[in-house]
Amino acid sequence: MTPADRDYFARITTLRGSVVTIPGLTEQQAQAIADQHGPTERPALTADKGKTTCGRCQGAGGWEEEVRSKSSGGSEVVTKKWVNCRPCGGTGQVPK
Numbered sequence: 001m002t003p004a005d006r007d008y009f010a011r012i013t014t015l016r017g018s019v020v021t022i023p024g025l026t027e028q029q030a031q032a033i034a035d036q037h038g039p040t041e042r043p044a045l046t047a048d049k050g051k052t053t054c055g056r057c058q059g060a061g062g063w064e065e066e067v068r069s070k071s072s073g074g075s076e077v078v079t080k081k082w083v084n085c086r087p088c089g090g091t092g093q094v095p096k
């Protein structure tokens with residue numbers, strides 16, 4: 001493979017865990033985005049001795065739930081709402 005000018009991409013993990021990829025960047029652009037967003041670590045989810053991954057949310061700390069509501073026009077509107085996991089309180093870790 002030959003190196004191309006626009007062979008770089010940025011991959012950003014959002015707070016909700018979605019991964020967004022931005023292709024077609026120059027090295028400088030990709031680096032600028034990486035610097036801006038930094039390592040996407042979630043300190044609340046670091047491994048803790050004496051605790052184990054929550055089986056209810058698989059360590060995610062919660063999940064998206066569909067919320068259905070009727071609009072004034074009578075049509076159904078479905079939105080997604082983040083729900084914190086109750087057993088682990090949104091940390092993704094529970095005591096062993």
Ligand SMILES: [Zn+2]
Nearest residue numbers: 054057085088
């Ligand atoms: Zn949980």
